[in-house]
Structures are given as C-alpha cells and as structure tokens.
Amino acid sequence: MNSDLRELYQEVILDHSKAPRNFRFPEGANREAQGDNPLCGDNLTVKLILEGDAIVDIGFQGSGCAISQAAASTMTEMVKGMKLEDINAIFENYHAVVMGEAEVDEDLLGKLAVFAGVSEFPMRVKCATLSWHTMQHAIANDGDVVTTE
C-alpha cells in the first residue's frame, strides 16, 4: 500500500473514526455551532460548556468521512478542560501542519500529530479542520453556520 496513504489513515485515525469520543452533547452546553462542507456534504454540530476562559466539556455529532470524524473526536478529547489561549496555540500549529506549512510541534499537538499525513492530500485539509473551525465559531457564539467555502 502507498506510504502516504498509510500515513494518512493511521491506526489512531481509524480508531477514532470508528468509535468517535465525545459523540454526544454535553448537558448544560452554553455554546454551539454547526459546520458544513458543502462540497462533500459533511456536517457536524459542536456543543460545549465555556466557563471563564476554559472549555469544561465539549461534544459533537454529525456525519462525515474518517478524517473529519477522527479530527472532531481527537479535538474534543484534546481541548476538554483547556484554556482558550492554549487551544488557539494548538490549532495554529495543527492548521499549519495539515496545510504543509509547518513541522509538528510535538509538545503542542501530542496525539494530533497523526494528522500530519493530511498535508500530502490537499483535498482533505477541510476534512481535518471543519470541526476546529466549528468549535471556534461556537466559542464566539455568533450563531452562523460555519462553512468550509
């Protein structure tokens, strides 16, 4: 099998796509947003509880490809209990990595480093970032549906 492909569909990604974590909406969520990728029909809703400057709980529901489901799943695992400024720092590196514009910062990304393989497949960058953009909109709580276009 093609090595780029093996890099893209790593065990962690397959595992999270088959059994997504936090695939539920937290009780008492005070922020939410919906995200769509009109080109492929992927859609998801992120709901979270924001207390002060930290996300204390977060979950998502929706449908999409393995990459988008795994990205949403690993994101919710990663950011739960985290301060917004730390989340932003992670996303900055994550986004640059999947775009092929930066190296993985292991300290920041941890498990999310598995998404580095996405950079070889530019058509799939949106799959890896939809949940993150949706979460940012939920935090901003501007009520808009996020779209990748």
Next chain:
Amino acid sequence: MSGFDIDAIRSDFPALRQEVRGKQLIYLDSAATALKPQVVIDAVRQVYEHNCGNIHRAVHLPSQRATQGYEGTRKQVQAFLGAAKPSEIIFTSGTTQSINMVAQCHGRANLGAGDKVLITGLEHHSNIVPWQMICEEMGAQLVVAEIDDDGDVPLERIEAQLKAGGVKIVAFAHVSNALGTVLPAKEICAMARSHGAISVVDGAQAVPHMAPNVVDLGCDFYVFSGHKLFAPTGTGVLYGRFDVLGAMPPYQGGGDMIRSVSFEKTTYAELPNRLEAGTPNIAGVIGMGAALTYLGGLDMAAMQAHEEDLFRYTDESLRSIAGLRRVGTAKHSMGALSFFLDCAHPHDIGTIVDTEGVALRTGHHCAQPVMKAFGIPATARASLAFYNCRADVDALLASVRTVQEMFS
C-alpha cells in the same frame, strides 16, 4: 468487438497514457468531465497558432477562418441533434448557462404568479437553482416529481403534477448525473406539450452516450456541455425550437447581438447572434466541432454495444462485492454507477482508490436532493465513457477491496 477497436480508441486519448501517483491512470470520472481526443487538442492549438482572429468581424483571413470554424461547428451540432435549422443552436459556456438562459429569458417572459415549473427529484443543482431563482422572482412555484426507491421517476408522478394544472415549464435530466437513470424524454415531452407546457431537457449526461434527435424527442429546449462531450471546457449548447427560441428576449446585451445601435434605440440581430453577445469561446467551439467530427467517425452502434456491455459488467462486478451497496437501480440506466460501502465514507473511498490511480467522483454530485431521497450524505460514483474497458473496472474492484481491508 467488430467495428470498435478499443485499443485504437484509447490511443486517441493522450490523458490515458499517464501515471498518477506512480500508477497507470484509470479514469472513471467522465460524467464530471470527459477526456479529450488528440484531434480536439490539436484543433484548439490550431486556432491559436494559425486562425486566431475574432469571428463575424474583420475581413482578414484569420478572422475568416475562425468564423468558418465556429459556424461550421454550429452546423455540426445541428446535424448531431437533428435540429431543423442551424440558427436553433446557441453556443453557451455550458449546461449551467444554457439552463439559466432559458429560466431568465423564457421564464421571465412567460411565468406569472401561480404558474408552476415542474422538475424531477433526479436533477443536478443546475436544473434546480435557476428555476428556484426565477420562480421566486415571478411568484411562481417549483414542483417536483419525486424519484422512487430505484432512483427512477415514474411517469405517473409527472402526469399527476401536470394534471394538477398550472405547469408552464417541465425541466428534466435526460440521464441522471448521480445515478445514471435514463428518463423517457420523448414521453415526458409529449406529456408536457399536451398540458400546454414547454419542455427543457438537460442532456449533459446523455450526449456522451447517444445522439438525441430533438425533433423526434419533441422537446422545446435541449441543452448540454461540450466538455462532457470530449470537447473543451467552457463550451455548451442551447438548442431551442425556432418559434420558442425566437420569442426569447436577449440574455445579455453587447457586441455581435445587434442589428443597429444608437443612443435612442437598439435593434437586435436575428437568431442565433441575438443570443450570443460578446466574443464567445471561439477555440473551444471549434474544438467541439473536432470532437463531433471524431465521434462521427466512430461506429455508433458498436460504441453503444461496447458501453452497454461495460455498464453491465461494472454493475455486476460492483454487486459481487459484499458490503457494497449500489444506489440507483433503475431498469434503464447508463454512464454512471453510484455506490457506497458499509465500512467507509465515500470520501475515504475516493482518496484511497486515487492512490491506486483510480479516478472516481465522491460526494453528493451536485444532487443533494437525490442523496436526501436515499437518506445518505454522499456516494462514490464510477462513470464510464466509450474509452473505458473491462481492465479499468477490474482495477476499480481491486482498489475497492483495498478500502475494505483498510477499514475492516
């Protein structure tokens, strides 16, 4: 197969002689855009190298050659569609523009409050949205003849909508881009006419597989894209029956569509120029002429037999895979075969088979209502052209098995 030498045909398409990601390209996305034979590529190059002049204008030789090539294609399209006159053929940028022209020009002049436009549940977004836009503007209503579980549109559903009254325009796909369903265009056009409605046939997915005869079909408008017919992108055709087309107000104002212009009043040119404002895609249209010449040199009956055999082979092959489900199982289908896997999302299928050199379309195919009718977000779609062969299908199957291994 007698009369159809597939190896010779394949050698006419240079794009087939390439590797992608280190693998021989297996092109199964002709419904999105078809590959171009060398003669089309050469014709476009010839225009820019030797015949680069604007049409209908100058007296110099390059302009004359360009004009002859462009107007020559119009006659070829007329013959291809069996139209009565060359002036019934309008060149556009593609199916989308053709439909928008009918909606904006014929629709605006003929729709009023309470009138209806009837489409089917099979339509591509380009045969939905232009009608929604004009309906909203004119206070008209868009009504739909829904698809059944096979992805077919039962004629009685169309008739029921017509019998309810008020339908002024019936617009439908000759062949569905998402499912490959072939609709009985002749019957639908006759039904529309008997209820006083005009018919608009979206032939984008039909013309790569057959030469429709617009007089025999009895349609008022027939539209298609050049790029799906082995011609350059940015070319398309709007056929309109002379009386209906002639009654249409111009789409755009500008050069080439006028008889005389003064600041007080402009009078318009006759068909077809009246509907072709501005400098068109000259090289593209001349390339379309080359594509039609190329197709004319093929044994059409043998080509269709080859395609039918290949469609059946693909269908049976896909159905033989456990965990794969075909979507769109209408009795009369051609060109496109949609499916999904129990184990993997279509997008993942697309990426994985691409690394094996297999080009598939995955997603909603600009037909979200079709996906909704089946309760799925997306499908993978293999689409065939006459240059495909059984080895292409075998490669698809092998790559689908790779997907299943990965996700099992």
